[in-house]
Amino acid sequence: MKKLRVTVNGVSYEVEVEILEDDEESSQSHSVVAPHVQAGSPAPSAPQARPPVAAAPSAGNKKELTSPIAGVVTEIRVSAGTVVKENDLLVIIEAMKMNTNIASPVNGKVKEIKVKAGEAVQQGQVLLTFV
Secondary structure, three states, X not given: OEEEEEEEOOEEEEEEEOOOOOOOOOOOOOOOOOOOOOOOOOOOOOOOOOOOEEEOEEOOEEEEEEOOOOEEEEEEOOOOOOEXXXXXXXXXXXXXXXXXXXXXXXXXXXXXXXXXXXXXXXXXXXXXXXX
């Protein structure tokens, strides 16, 4: 392990680095060009990714949609009788302050909603059924 001091946008940090391969014999100062940030402005944020969409049919059962995670149902986007296409957003579940979008694994019609908004669900629990 080697201790190094790294300066990013004028702020110095001490870091420990494990050298796996050393192709330089001498100690040199290297500059890393960070994205342009105007003084006083907040640091740039990472690009926003699309929210995850999880399709979670029961193993081998395309008539049921099960929860891929344990959490709390925050929103149900369909009702009984709604015709859905594969990958349509059906349910949103919050777990550890993150929302997981649950998409339809099939083209079909919603037969029955088995959960309510605000209800805690377990991984593998049936959320809704299809005709």
